[in-house]
Amino acid sequence: MCITETLINWKDVTTVPVGGETTITPGIVVTPAIGRDGAYSGRWAVIHQPSGRYTGLPGTSLDYARELAGLLNTGVDWTVAAEHIGTGHKDAARDAMGAYRDWAWRGLPLWWARWSWTQTAPGWAVQHQHSPAPAYLPWHYLLETVGGPDPEDRLGRVWFDPVPLWELRCAAPYCTDPVFKAPDDERPMRHPDRTVLADEAHVAGWQQATPGRWLCRTCHQGHER
Numbered sequence: 703m704c705i706t707e708t709l710i711n712w713k714d715v716t717t718v719p720v721g722g723e724t725t726i727t728p729g730i731v732v733t734p735a736i737g738r739d740g741a742y743s744g745r746w747a748v749i750h751q752p753s754g755r756y757t758g759l760p761g762t763s764l765d766y767a768r769e770l771a772g773l774l775n776t777g778v779d780w781t782v783a784a785e786h787i788g789t790g791h792k793d794a795a796r797d798a799m800g801a802y803r804d805w806a807w808r809g810l811p812l813w814w815a816r817w818s819w820t821q822t823a824p825g826w827a828v829q830h831q832h833s834p835a836p837a838y839l840p841w842h843y844l845l846e847t848v849g850g851p852d853p854e855d856r857l858g859r860v861w862f863d864p865v866p867l868w869e870l871r872c873a874a875p876y877c878t879d880p881v882f883k884a885p886d887d888e889r890p891m892r893h894p895d896r897t898v899l900a901d902e903a904h905v906a907g908w909q910q911a912t913p914g915r916w917l918c919r920t921c922h923q924g925h926e927r
């Protein structure tokens with residue numbers, strides 16, 4: 703994705719040059735939404751770049767605008783001029799708006815990028831004297847943890863846990879940081895018990911949107927109505 707110069711045409715009343723973010727659909731860009739007076743409305747628009755026209759909504763959240771642009775990627779060529787827009791384009795736009803009506807009122811993404819639960823290889827359990835619950839780590843993180851400068855870190859128990867570990871991921875399409883991490887930890891949190899991960903994620907503001915699909919705090923906020 704990159705930013706490209708776009709001339710928004712608001713119903714032939716006003717035209718405004720803006721920066722448009724390219725999307726997975728060639729010819730469709732996401733831009734700040736501009737109103738009749740040419741002022742930024744605070745929302746985001748899905749624009750047919752060759753004509754500068756809105757493809758549907760006057761404005762929505764950035765997350766929904768990006769997802770709507772992705773839904774227009776149905777095989778029709780959006781790089782053509784407005785006069786060559788045909789039935790296929792109109793059907794694609796109508797279907798995308800249908801998905802928006804169906805899902806946005808529930809605060810859900812218009813499509814899912816992935817299942818949230820992923821099973822990973824078994825890990826090493828590390829239990830320090832001062833922390834009752836073990837952390838589950840892959841080998842290279844274990845070396846970092848027990849090989850650190852703090853002698854306290856070396857007091858405890860380490861064992862190889864034979865059970866595969868779970869990881870939790872945000873299921874929203876354009877999440878930039880989908881793997882759940884415990885607070886103050888840059889590493890993905892892994893655990894053999896999904897309820898432990900779910901509880902931690904919930905405390906961190908994650909939400910289970912539908913069974914098996916979670917939204918991180920940022921994506922949950924980005925899909926609020």
Ligand SMILES: [Zn+2]
Pocket residue numbers: 872873874877878879880917918919920921922
């Ligand atoms: Zn997310």
